[in-house]
Amino acid sequence: MCLAVPGQIQQIYEENGARMGRVNFGGVVKEVCLAYVPELEVGDYAIVHVGFAISKIDEATAQATLKTFEEMGLLVDEFGTDDAEGGVAPPACPWSPGQSGS
Numbered sequence: 063m064c065l066a067v068p069g070q071i072q073q074i075y076e077e078n079g080a081r082m083g084r085v086n087f088g089g090v091v092k093e094v095c096l097a098y099v100p101e102l103e104v105g106d107y108a109i110v111h112v113g114f115a116i117s118k119i120d121e122a123t124a125q126a127t128l129k130t131f132e133e134m135g136l137l138v139d140e141f142g143t144d145d146a147e148g149g150v151a152p153p154a155c156p157w158s159p160g161q162s163g164s
Contacts, residue, residue, distance in 0.1 A: 065136060066111040068124035069094070071104050085110060088128040 069085035074096065076082065081096040085108070092113075096102050099115045107124035108115040 065131070066109045066116065067131065068107055068119055068127045069110050070121075070124065071096075071102055071106050071108060071115075074102070074104055083115070085115070088132055 067087050069087040069092075071083050072086050072091065073084040074081065081100065083094050083096045083102070084091055085094045087110070092110075094108075094110050095114045096108075097114075099108060099118055102108055102115060102118055107119050107121055109117045109119055
């Protein structure tokens with residue numbers, strides 16, 4: 063299954079010209095491409111799908127969704143681990159704004 067999961071932006075950095083971030087998904091921290099949602103700031107919550115932030119959301123919605131996913135066991139299913147740093151390779155961000163997709 064591949065869910066869009068809410069997470070909180072903990073760190074923002076640039077890697078190979080792409081805006082990236084470390085995002086906390088209820089205790090599981092992963093690298094995420096932030097290029098599609100440039101307005102995100104540290105502390106914001108975003109919906110992330112297949113390693114890409116796709117939308118900013120409010121904290122209450124994010125927390126409620128994470129709680130539901132956790133109760134259903136979907137976070138472990140989605141990330142393949144219940145270890146905060148193991149199991150899933152970080153995504154590659156294929157482009158950054160201003161670059162053409164060639």
